[in-house]
Amino acid sequence: MKYIWLNITRIISKLIKQKGKYSFIDSIVANGKVLDVGCGNNSPYIIKTLRPDIYYVGIDIGVYNQTTEYNVYANKYILANSNNFHLKIEELSNEFDAIICSHNLEHCNDYIATTLAMIKSLKKQGDIYLSFPCEESVGFPSRHGTLNFYDDSTHKNLIQYSAFIAMLIENEMDIVFAVKRYRPALPFLIGLICEPFCRLLNKQAPTGGTWALYGFETIVIAKKH
Secondary structure, three states, X not given: OHHHHHHHHHHHHHHHOOOOHHHHHHHOOOOOEEEEXXXXXXXXXXXXXXXXXXXXXXXXXXXXXOOOOHHHHOOEEEEOOOOOHHHHHHOOOOOEEEEEEEOOHHHOOOHHHHHHHHHHHEEEEEEEXXXXXXXXXXXXXXXXXXXXXXXXXXXXXXXXHHHHHHXXXXXXXXXXXXXXXXXXXXXXXXXXXXXXXXXXXXXOOHHHHHHHHHOOEEEEEEEEO
């Protein structure tokens, strides 16, 4: 039943968020080697269930919100500490066909070093998916589940979009897709309709509608040349 629901979620997410994480997962080359940077919230289970053909490596500073046997689904699971996180990634030089880093950079001690380490870990023509809160989120209203950047006390880095894009380009990356505030149409509409109730109840709209309404999420997809 979990597998069926996960695939339904994937299909819906791909349809309404064509540049979202599920679409990126589907685009990874067959039998590719993938690094998942910040792999909590059942990420090993989700990614390996959707793409059993890939070789999955997860790295994190702890075991966060894993309700499944993460070490069974992950081909390799690396635990680092917050100070040597980027150094552990650097050790995996030129290994990966794809890297996923979804809402992790804002938590890192050194997000620039972590980004450069991920680039080093990509093979030539390898792809990377990056997402993080937009700069403007510091002015968004507070909401359960995070809407204002400071709603999450573990957020450390407010990443400047233009400087970040420039850093990628300066370090062997071609930008495939980049948007400062990702606002896919259908989730945006759902967020707009639900917003009066969500604001009253301090809730998030379904399908990421609240994030889409406000444009909370920056998304960058890039390829190493």
